[in-house]
Amino acid sequence: MTIGDARIRIPDRISRGDLITVNAIVIHPMDTGFFRTAEGQPIPAYFIKDVVITYGDEQVARFEWTSGVSKDPIVSCTLTADKEAPLTMVWTDNKGGAYRQTVNIAFAAA
Amino acid sequence: MGSRRSFLKGCALAGAGLLGSGTLTQGERLLAASGLDPGDPEVPNEEIARILKDLFGNRPIRKGHLSLDMPAVAEDGRIVPVIIESGLPMTPDNYVKAVHLIVDHNPDPHLAAYHLTPALGSVAIQTRIKMKRNTWVRAILETSTGDVWAAYAHVNVSLNGCG
Numbered sequence: 001m002t003i004g005d006a007r008i009r010i011p012d013r014i015s016r017g018d019l020i021t022v023n024a025i026v027i028h029p030m031d032t033g034f035f036r037t038a039e040g041q042p043i044p045a046y047f048i049k050d051v052v053i054t055y056g057d058e059q060v061a062r063f064e065w066t067s068g069v070s071k072d073p074i075v076s077c078t079l080t081a082d083k084e085a086p087l088t089m090v091w092t093d094n095k096g097g098a099y100r101q102t103v104n105i106a107f108a109a110a
Numbered sequence: 111m112g113s114r115r116s117f118l119k120g121c122a123l124a125g126a127g128l129l130g131s132g133t134l135t136q137g138e139r140l141l142a143a144s145g146l147d148p149g150d151p152e153v154p155n156e157e158i159a160r161i162l163k164d165l166f167g168n169r170p171i172r173k174g175h176l177s178l179d180m181p182a183v184a185e186d187g188r189i190v191p192v193i194i195e196s197g198l199p200m201t202p203d204n205y206v207k208a209v210h211l212i213v214d215h216n217p218d219p220h221l222a223a224y225h226l227t228p229a230l231g232s233v234a235i236q237t238r239i240k241m242k243r244n245t246w247v248r249a250i251l252e253t254s255t256g257d258v259w260a261a262y263a264h265v266n267v268s269l270n271g272c273g
Contacts, residue, residue: 063223063225075235080230
């Protein structure tokens, strides 16, 4: 796993109008800037500071984070699955790195 | 915890009575400035007072309509689970537009802000955070109509997760 690898998990079967839980993880060190290496070198702050969730063309949530969120941050929230559309998350870190992951929300045949 | 605080508060009141003056402790002064209820965790320092003031101005911060689920004891301060839930509506004309997570005794206390929209359908956020030492944690939400609701959890931290 390398920095920026990300996964979004949604239920296998979704029907129109379901309130689903969206689970996401991104691989990132989330360094606070307070620690040093074994050799005594300070480890600079390096963390995800912004997360944007888009469903279709609508931004449905935005999270502002600090280095107080644990390493390899997980987050989950709910979503009303009212349309078949891609669900995209973009995580941006304090050094300008941006990491994107998308899952497709599609409805199971009735 | 509660009994110690009420004991201290009692002492402060008794002291004020003896002196015949309205002298407040620092905690009470910050509390009065923050719009919190008397039963809520005291505002420990100027930094938390400023964060609350910047976010919510002079609006009252009342307990309710929100739950903050955290372990009473966190063995490893690097990974402390957090669950925030609210039953408040998420309709276009009345919804929870933000939830703020504040850890009083962390180096960077305003740990996260979650900006939400009605599309989410409900407020149910789970994450994992780092904690430095024993402290109160505040989850405070703001609705699109301007109401502010809070929940608090006290967490004892065995291993410092912040360095």
